[in-house]
Amino acid sequence: MSKKVLVLGEIRKNELRQVSFEAIAAAKKIADGGEVVGVVLGSEVASLANTMIHYGADRVLVIEHRELQNYTSDGYIQAISQVLESEKPHGFILGHTSIGKDISPRIAAKLKTGLVSDAVSLELIGDEFIFTRPIYSGKAFEKKVIKDGMIFATIRPNNIDSLKQDCSRTGEVIEVQVEIKTLRTIVKEVVLKSAGGVDLSEAKVIVSGGRGVKSEEGFKILQELANVLSGAVGASRGACDAGYSDYALQIGQTGKVVTPDLYIACGISGAIQHVAGMSNSKIIVAINKDPDASIFSIADYGIVGDLFEVVPMLTEEFRKNLIGTGD
Numbered sequence: 001m002s003k004k005v006l007v008l009g010e011i012r013k014n015e016l017r018q019v020s021f022e023a024i025a026a027a028k029k030i031a032d033g034g035e036v037v038g039v040v041l042g043s044e045v046a047s048l049a050n051t052m053i054h055y056g057a058d059r060v061l062v063i064e065h066r067e068l069q070n071y072t073s074d075g076y077i078q079a080i081s082q083v084l085e086s087e088k089p090h091g092f093i094l095g096h097t098s099i100g101k102d103i104s105p106r107i108a109a110k111l112k113t114g115l116v117s118d119a120v121s122l123e124l125i126g127d128e129f130i131f132t133r134p135i136y137s138g139k140a141f142e143k144k145v146i147k148d149g150m151i152f153a154t155i156r157p158n159n160i161d162s163l164k165q166d167c168s169r170t171g172e173v174i175e176v177q178v179e180i181k182t183l184r185t186i187v188k189e190v191v192l193k194s195a196g197g198v199d200l201s202e203a204k205v206i207v208s209g210g211r212g213v214k215s216e217e218g219f220k221i222l223q224e225l226a227n228v229l230s231g232a233v234g235a236s237r238g239a240c241d242a243g244y245s246d247y248a249l250q251i252g253q254t255g256k257v258v259t260p261d262l263y264i265a266c267g268i269s270g271a272i273q274h275v276a277g278m279s280n281s282k283i284i285v286a287i288n289k290d291p292d293a294s295i296f297s298i299a300d301y302g303i304v305g306d307l308f309e310v311v312p313m314l315t316e317e318f319r320k321n322l323i324g325t326g327d
């Protein structure tokens, strides 16, 4: 049966985040020939509506309101609830990002519907949609089926392939008015912490450093390798606790959960709490001078050696091969 599925277009620095396009691809599968409706919220966001259409949305609702200029769960929930009320979709898909994690349980509770959070894949078997999601910090996976009610899910960034951008696609863009009642939160300032310009949770390559990097200065060689690979720099909590890196870049159980194509762990021992945040990376490379470091047990490739020798060598080789600026 074809369905109508809503997708939240998440915006950061005036651009749609990649996970929004991945959500459209997931929604397309669920819609099964039905309609995928994008929603963008904010102020001066109308120009992003067509990008959602180029990635597969059929129609996009643009909600512009000065109270939505900065994200607040209160404002977003009020606006999205009104859209869900008027559109009555069969499904709603959004990224498992800070915003997705914040608003989805509250919307589910409001609508008295179930929610599959942090899905990494979905497949159609018969007429049932099966979502797969990691549990126990990525040590096992469970499959979930939504039997009735809205198909409501958040998807983990970097796991579901987006559709190819097709700038010739056209669709309807509709401005929608919503009423935002007094917000209980006022955002005074937004300070963005980024991993060298690349969003850590969406990075395809992450070069991550641990206590073995020894200083803030030591992270510079990691940044150079990340730059050559167009990746982001991450860190273990050990490195953050030691003051070598900002906590915004911490990966793990109490940090960010990432699934890049390539994760290069430098001077990280592989504590269970760190592994919880990166074990689902597609390829893991570990550089550690201790051959018995537990990170090697989950690594696809291990380099036993001093990171201060190995990392610059890798940077140089990648530079030659990828950028061609070597000899």
Ligand SMILES: Cc1cc2nc3c(=O)[nH]c(=O)nc-3n(C[C@H](O)[C@H](O)[C@H](O)COP(=O)(O)OP(=O)(O)OC[C@H]3O[C@@H](n4cnc5c(N)ncnc54)[C@H](O)[C@@H]3O)c2cc1C
Residues within 6 Å of the ligand: 209, 210, 211, 212, 213, 235, 236, 237, 238, 239, 250, 251, 252, 253, 254, 255, 256, 266, 267, 268, 269, 270, 271, 272, 273, 274, 277, 287, 288, 289, 290, 293, 305, 306, 307, 308
């Ligand atoms: C409740 C709780 C939550 C936690 N959450 C997180 C979390 O989200 N993320 C996280 O990362 N941790 C977390 N931790 C901390 C975790 O248990 C570890 O303490 C931490 O991950 C260790 O960081 P590390 O591997 O950088 O440091 P260490 O364990 O000190 O390892 C440093 C490694 O560097 C290697 N090394 C040293 N010098 C070099 C060199 N020159 N070249 C190559 N290798 C070298 C050493 O051999 C060693 O293996 C949490 C802990 C608790 C209790």
